[in-house]
Amino acid sequence: MNDLKTELNKMSSGFCGEAYTPGDTGFDEARAVWNAMIDRQPAIIIRCGDTSDVVAAVKLAHSQNLPIAIRAGGHNVAGHAVCEGGVMIDLTQMRGVEVDPKARVAKVQGGALWRDVDGATQAHGLATPGGLISDTGVAGLTLSGGIGWLRAQHGLSIDNLIAADVVTAKGNVVHTSANENPDLLWALKGGGGNFGVVVQFEFALHPFGPEVMFAAPIYAVEDGPGPIRAWREFLAKHGDRVSSLCEFSTAGGEDFPEEYWGKRVYTLACVYNGDAAEGEALLKPLSDLGDMVVDFSGRMNFCDVQQLFDTLMPAGDYRCYWKARYLADLPDEMIEMAMKNAMAAPSDNSISSLWNFGGATAKVAADATAFGDRSMGWMYSLDGVWKDASEDEVNMAWSRDGWSGAEPFGQKGRAYLNFPGHGEDNDALTRATFGENYQRLVEIKTKYDPENRFRFNQNIKPKT
Numbered sequence: 001m002n003d004l005k006t007e008l009n010k011m012s013s014g015f016c017g018e019a020y021t022p023g024d025t026g027f028d029e030a031r032a033v034w035n036a037m038i039d040r041q042p043a044i045i046i047r048c049g050d051t052s053d054v055v056a057a058v059k060l061a062h063s064q065n066l067p068i069a070i071r072a073g074g075h076n077v078a079g080h081a082v083c084e085g086g087v088m089i090d091l092t093q094m095r096g097v098e099v100d101p102k103a104r105v106a107k108v109q110g111g112a113l114w115r116d117v118d119g120a121t122q123a124h125g126l127a128t129p130g131g132l133i134s135d136t137g138v139a140g141l142t143l144s145g146g147i148g149w150l151r152a153q154h155g156l157s158i159d160n161l162i163a164a165d166v167v168t169a170k171g172n173v174v175h176t177s178a179n180e181n182p183d184l185l186w187a188l189k190g191g192g193g194n195f196g197v198v199v200q201f202e203f204a205l206h207p208f209g210p211e212v213m214f215a216a217p218i219y220a221v222e223d224g225p226g227p228i229r230a231w232r233e234f235l236a237k238h239g240d241r242v243s244s245l246c247e248f249s250t251a252g253g254e255d256f257p258e259e260y261w262g263k264r265v266y267t268l269a270c271v272y273n274g275d276a277a278e279g280e281a282l283l284k285p286l287s288d289l290g291d292m293v294v295d296f297s298g299r300m301n302f303c304d305v306q307q308l309f310d311t312l313m314p315a316g317d318y319r320c321y322w323k324a325r326y327l328a329d330l331p332d333e334m335i336e337m338a339m340k341n342a343m344a345a346p347s348d349n350s351i352s353s354l355w356n357f358g359g360a361t362a363k364v365a366a367d368a369t370a371f372g373d374r375s376m377g378w379m380y381s382l383d384g385v386w387k388d389a390s391e392d393e394v395n396m397a398w399s400r401d402g403w404s405g406a407e408p409f410g411q412k413g414r415a416y417l418n419f420p421g422h423g424e425d426n427d428a429l430t431r432a433t434f435g436e437n438y439q440r441l442v443e444i445k446t447k448y449d450p451e452n453r454f455r456f457n458q459n460i461k462p463k464t
């Protein structure tokens with residue numbers, strides 16, 4: 001293979017980023033991603049400074065016939081951001097956010113994190129739906145859906161994506177919106193990183209915050225499912241205003257009463273998508289469903305809510321295997337299974353959650369976005385999180401078994417593609433999840449990436 005750095009310079013008249021090949025200082029740091037299990041060696045890592053650097057990186061991959069991995073926040077648990085032997089395009093220096101408060105639009109660079117967006121938009125009293133952890137990348141989260149605290153009123157992240165600039169496989173910069181190349185925008189709304197490098201996203205913004213109501217009453221698993229059943233009935237009435245998840249975890253630390261340390265608990269975590277005082281009154285009954293372990297509910301700043309869970313999951317500290325499936329409904333049997341799985345988790349760092357849908361998320365037609373069917377009422381996720389490599393097998397088995405066990409309650413075998421395990425179920429899951437949209441995605445993939453240069457993702461194979 002030719003010297004890749006020399007070849008990269010030939011592709012660009014003014015490369016302003018950095019490039020690392022194996023052995024360079026900074027190479028190991030640049031190839032590390034959030035999941036400590038991922039240990040891959042790209043042939044070259046190109047840390048881009050601007051769009052023309054991304055074009056040069058894509059042209060290099062094309063000229064050398066190498067595959068491309070794209071890194072934004074680096075949170076993908078399967079480690080799709082880093083590849084063995086290919087070109088890794090690193091967007092960590094491209095995190096700019098520009099807000100037009102009048103038009104209520106944010107232009108967000110392809111390597112931004114959600115905390116960049118929240119900070120810039122909240123400065124104008126505006127917000128767009130992101131995720132639950134502020135250092136997750138905007139790109140990866142959005143391109144496969146984006147499930148966060150504003151979904152009840154404003155849907156998924158993709159439902160707020162109005163335009164994008166994409167560097168496609170041959171190095172062309174393509175603008176996509178409802179009027180220009182609309183097929184590409186449709187595909188980006190759930191189809192993942194299959195179609196090129198998104199260098200800029202444009203999101204619609206909504207007035208929200210700064211003060212919002214966050215509810216987090218915590219109950220003990222050993223005290224039974226009563227509060228979860230009541231929460232389910234509550235959400236059936238208020239799911240168009242309340243974004244929520246029941247999160248199973250292990251109590252510990254000084255915020256919890258000592259008698260609960262080491263015990264399995266669950267939080268009925270909710271964000272009211274509206275006025276904080278109204279939300280406080282509405283969510284109050286959730287703190288009165290039985291003997292609470294502790295209650296973390298209160299009115300708080302939206303940016304703080306967006307960062308509340310950050311310390312639970314620091315980058316690079318843990319080994320991880322996460323799976324999730326959509327559920328048609330949430331019968332008592334599924335609740336009981338989720339409680340049993342929580343009790344059986346081999347690691348105290350693992351969490352598992354039941355997420356509600358409905359509201360604005362459910363109002364989008366199945367063929368309106370690549371994401372597909374919105375009739376799922378719930379999602380069940382199992383986040384296996386542990387420290388020691390000798391415990392890989394038992395922890396991965398916990399996530400997988402819990403995921404398989406929930407299949408009878410599932411929604412047509414569909415899964416959330418942003419919690420893909422380590423990618424081993426890729427093809428079957430991708431087809432089942434996209435359902436009737438799959439063939440259209442194949443057409444669009446074939447148009448924009450006929451050689452499957454972008455294949456480290458929930459891959460949609462182009463026609464041969």
Ligand SMILES: Cc1cc2nc3c(=O)[nH]c(=O)nc-3n(C[C@H](O)[C@H](O)[C@H](O)COP(=O)(O)OP(=O)(O)OC[C@H]3O[C@@H](n4cnc5c(N)ncnc54)[C@H](O)[C@@H]3O)c2cc1C
Pocket residue numbers: 033034069070071072073074075076077079080081082091110111130131132133135136137138139140141142143145146147148192193194196197198199313418419456457
């Ligand atoms: C701690 C943690 C919390 C999470 N919380 C949530 C949550 O609340 N809600 C939720 O919906 N998901 C959540 N997720 C899942 C998350 O959405 C996925 O892991 C997602 O892939 C992360 O995006 P990223 O940009 O950080 O990842 P990366 O690993 O950088 O990228 C993942 C993949 O996205 C694609 N990609 C990245 N950047 C681009 C780009 N600019 N253009 C084109 N393709 C690109 C590529 O295929 C890449 O391989 C969470 C994950 C973690 C680890």
